[in-house]
Amino acid sequence: MTTQELAADFAALLKEGRDHEAAAKYNADDIVSYEALDGPMAEMRGKDALRQKGEWWVTNHEIHGATVEGPYVNGDRFCMRFAYDFTRKETGERLKMDEIGVYEVKGGKIVSERFFYGAM
Amino acid sequence: MTTQELAADFAALLKEGRDHEAAAKYNADDIVSYEALDGPMAEMRGKDALRQKGEWWVTNHEIHGATVEGPYVNGDRFCMRFAYDFTRKETGERLKMDEIGVYEVKGGKIVSERFFYGAM
Numbered sequence: 058m059t060t061q062e063l064a065a066d067f068a069a070l071l072k073e074g075r076d077h078e079a080a081a082k083y084n085a086d087d088i089v090s091y092e093a094l095d096g097p098m099a100e101m102r103g104k105d106a107l108r109q110k111g112e113w114w115v116t117n118h119e120i121h122g123a124t125v126e127g128p129y130v131n132g133d134r135f136c137m138r139f140a141y142d143f144t145r146k147e148t149g150e151r152l153k154m155d156e157i158g159v160y161e162v163k164g165g166k167i168v169s170e171r172f173f174y175g176a177m
Numbered sequence: 178m179t180t181q182e183l184a185a186d187f188a189a190l191l192k193e194g195r196d197h198e199a200a201a202k203y204n205a206d207d208i209v210s211y212e213a214l215d216g217p218m219a220e221m222r223g224k225d226a227l228r229q230k231g232e233w234w235v236t237n238h239e240i241h242g243a244t245v246e247g248p249y250v251n252g253d254r255f256c257m258r259f260a261y262d263f264t265r266k267e268t269g270e271r272l273k274m275d276e277i278g279v280y281e282v283k284g285g286k287i288v289s290e291r292f293f294y295g296a297m
Contacts (some may be wrong), residue, residue: 091249092251129293131212135278135293136293138258157247159293
């Protein structure tokens with residue numbers, strides 16, 4: 058499976074809202090995730106840790122709308138672009154997020170993901 | 178100047194169509210540029226080589242419309258998203274391009290740029 062093929066399938070799953078399935082299928086066991094945030098989520102390691110983070114996100118946010126674009130491929134990396142309209146349940150704040158994710162592929166698995174945030 | 182400040186100024190220049198000025202101001206002398214293409218442009222090195230590539234692009238393409246979004250920042254890197262509607266002068270083909278650029282900053286200069294292409 059080429060990076061182009063992997064990226065196309067990964068993107069198709071995300072566009073159907075099947076994020077957990079995409080992560081289960083393609084995240085490497087020792088994947089590293091880099092967020093543009095301070096604190097414990099700035100750098101997380103491991104497929105299990107990322108699965109828990111994903112579950113935390115879904116539990117704590119109400120999603121009103123999502124746009125998923127991509128993949129954008131270059132060699133062994135690809136990008137996705139996400140736009141979310143959501144409410145943070147804890148505070149009731151309704152927020153928009155515009156984000157680009159860059160994924161690095163080795164041996165048919167995603168070994169790193171790095172998220173970049175746009176100003177809204 | 179932080180990466181956030183550099184990225185904001187770089188993005189503002191691109192949004193005004195001042196690409197050459199942005200590159201002159203921020204590209205490191207030994208910048209490396211990675212395109213998702215085969216051939217001589219796949220990897221280009223040096224500010225002068227990139228300036229020539231930029232001039233080649235402008236000379237050989239007629240731009241009908243351009244959308245520039247960003248910056249999207251994470252640590253010492255940032256992304257920009259570009260959408261172009263253009264005609265390749267040599268062939269007369271009218272094309273659309275949807276692209277993400279990822280830039281790496283060190284010491285107040287852009288030391289690498291990597292372009293990712295979306296399917297249109």
